[in-house]
Amino acid sequence: MAVPKHKASKKQSNSRFANWKVKSSSISECPQCHEMKQNHRVCKVCGYYDGVKKIDIKQEKE
Numbered sequence: 165m166a167v168p169k170h171k172a173s174k175k176q177s178n179s180r181f182a183n184w185k186v187k188s189s190s191i192s193e194c195p196q197c198h199e200m201k202q203n204h205r206v207c208k209v210c211g212y213y214d215g216v217k218k219i220d221i222k223q224e225k226e
């Protein structure tokens with residue numbers, strides 16, 4: 165089994181833990197309504213996914 169030759173420095177560990185939030189990109193802009201939505205999920209605002217309407221969103225207008 166491969167074993168690390170040297171102990172990781174505080175700088176290496178801290179920079180690794182400091183950057184985890186930057187790399188997570190599970191939320192992006194919906195191309196249909198330009199609201200923020202989860203990747204690979206139907207947009208909850210307009211009900212579109214991949215340019216096709218998948219679900220009907222009830223518009224709550226007074």
Ligand SMILES: [Zn+2]
Pocket residue numbers: 194195196197198199201207208209210211212
């Ligand atoms: Zn949308």
